Amino acid sequence: MGRPPCCDKVGIKKGPWTPEEDIILVSYIQEHGPGNWRAVPTNTGLLRCSKSCRLRWTNYLRPGIKRGNFTPHEEGMIIHLQALLGNKWAAIATYLPQRTDNDIKNYWNTHLKKKLKKFHQLGFDQPHHHQMAPTTTANSNNYHQFTLKSYVERPVNNIDKHENSSSVYASSAENISRLLEGWMRSSSPQANNNNNIVTANTNYDPNENRDKFVCIPNDDHGSNSIQCYMPQQIEISSNGHHELDSILSYDGRKSSCDSSRNDQEKDHFDDRKKAKMDDDIINPPLTFLEKWLLDESAAQVMMDLPSIF
DNA sequence: AAAGGGTCCAACCGCGGCCGT
DNA sequence: TACGGCCGCGGTTGGACCCTT
Numbered sequence: 613m614g615r616p617p618c619c620d621k622v623g624i625k626k627g628p629w630t631p632e633e634d635i636i637l638v639s640y641i642q643e644h645g646p647g648n649w650r651a652v653p654t655n656t657g658l659l660r661c662s663k664s665c666r667l668r669w670t671n672y673l674r675p676g677i678k679r680g681n682f683t684p685h686e687e688g689m690i691i692h693l694q695a696l697l698g699n700k701w702a703a704i705a706t707y708l709p710q711r712t713d714n715d716i717k718n719y720w721n722t723h724l725k726k727k728l729k730k731f732h733q734l735g736f737d738q739p740h741h742h743q744m745a746p747t748t749t750a751n752s753n754n755y756h757q758f759t760l761k762s763y764v765e766r767p768v769n770n771i772d773k774h775e776n777s778s779s780v781y782a783s784s785a786e787n788i789s790r791l792l793e794g795w796m797r798s799s800s801p802q803a804n805n806n807n808n809i810v811t812a813n814t815n816y817d818p819n820e821n822r823d824k825f826v827c828i829p830n831d832d833h834g835s836n837s838i839q840c841y842m843p844q845q846i847e848i849s850s851n852g853h854h855e856l857d858s859i860l861s862y863d864g865r866k867s868s869c870d871s872s873r874n875d876q877e878k879d880h881f882d883d884r885k886k887a888k889m890d891d892d893i894i895n896p897p898l899t900f901l902e903k904w905l906l907d908e909s910a911a912q913v914m915m916d917l918p919s920i921f
Numbered sequence: 922a923a924a925g926g927g928t929c930c931a932a933c934c935g936c937g938g939c940c941g942t
Numbered sequence: 943t944a945c946g947g948c949c950g951c952g953g954t955t956g957g958a959c960c961c962t963t
C-alpha cells in the first residue's frame with residue numbers, strides 16, 4: 613500500500629500567492645524547515661497543494677534568492693553551462709547561487725535563446741577553433757565554442773556579503789519584507805508577530821540549502837586561482853583538487869544519472885570510475901569544467917558578446 | 922489616448938524516479 | 943515485490959506589464 617494522498621484536489625487554491633499565504637508558509641518553514649511538503653498544507657491551513665507550497669518556497673521565498681537583472685557574468689555562466697549540460701536547469705542553478713532553476717530557465721527562454729540566435733545570424737555559427745564540449749548534449753547548437761573568462765577570475769571577496777551563507781536568511785527576510793511592504797504597515801499585531809518571525813529566523817538548515825559556494829584553492833597551472841560558485845557535491849580533497857562527479861561522470865552518450873543503465877554496464881562503469889579515481893590520486897586531474905574554464909583561447913569571443921548584442 | 926502586439930515571469934502541469942507501506 | 947504517493951524536474955501557460963503604432 614502506498615501513502616495517503618498529499619492533498620485532495622477539491623478546494624485547492626491556485627494562482628498567485630498572497631502576502632498572507634507567504635507569511636504563513638515562511639513562518640512554518642522557519643519552524644519546521646523545508647521538506648515534508650505533504651504536511652505543509654495540513655499543518656498550516658493553507659488551501660494549497662504540497663506542490664504549490666514547495667514551488668513557492670523554492671522559486672520565491674527561499675533564502676538567498678536574488679531577483680532582478682542577470683549580470684553578464686551570470687549570463688556567461690548560463691550559456692556556458694547550458695552548452696555543457698543541456699536544459700538541466702536544476703544542475704545549472706547549482707552553479708548560480710541566488711538564482712532559481714525557474715529563473716534561469718525563464719531567462720534562457722526569454723533572453724539568451726534570442727541573443728544567441730541573433731549571434732548566429734551575425735555569422736558566428738561556424739565551428740570555432742576551440743571545440744569545448746565533445747560530450748555536450750544533443751542540443752544542436754554551437755554555444756560550446758565559447759568560453760567566458762570573467763567568472764573564472766571572479767574573486768570570492770567580490771561577492772556581496774549578503775550572499776554568504778551566514779546571512780542567507782536575511783535575504784529571505786528581505787524578499788518577503790519587500791513583498792509585504794505596505795501590507796505590514798497597516799497590519800494587525802499578528803502580522804507584526806509574523807514579521808518578527810520572518811526577520812529573526814535562525815533555524816534554517818544549511819544542509820537543505822543548495823545556495824552555497826566554495827573557494828577552489830589555487831591550482832598549479834600558472835593561472836589565477838579559480839574562485840567560483842560550486843555545487844555542494846564537490847569535495848575538496850586535501851591536495852587542493854576537487855572531484856566534481858556531476859561533470860566528470862557526464863557522458864554524452866549516457867548520462868550518469870540514467871537509472872536505466874543495467875547492472876553489467878554499471879559494474880563496468882564503477883570499475884572505470886574506480887580506476888580513474890586511483891589514477892587521480894597519483895595525478896590529480898583538472899576537472900573537465902576546470903579545463904574548460906581555464907582555456908583562454910576562446911575567452912575573448914565571449915567577452916565581446918555584450919557589445920555585439 | 923487607445924489598441925494591438927510583444928515581453929516577462931510566477932505558477933501550473935505532467936512525467937519519471939524514488940521510496941514508504 | 944508490488945503498489946501508489948511524494949518529490950523534483952523540465953516544459954508550458956496565463957496574465958500583467960511594456961512598447962509601438
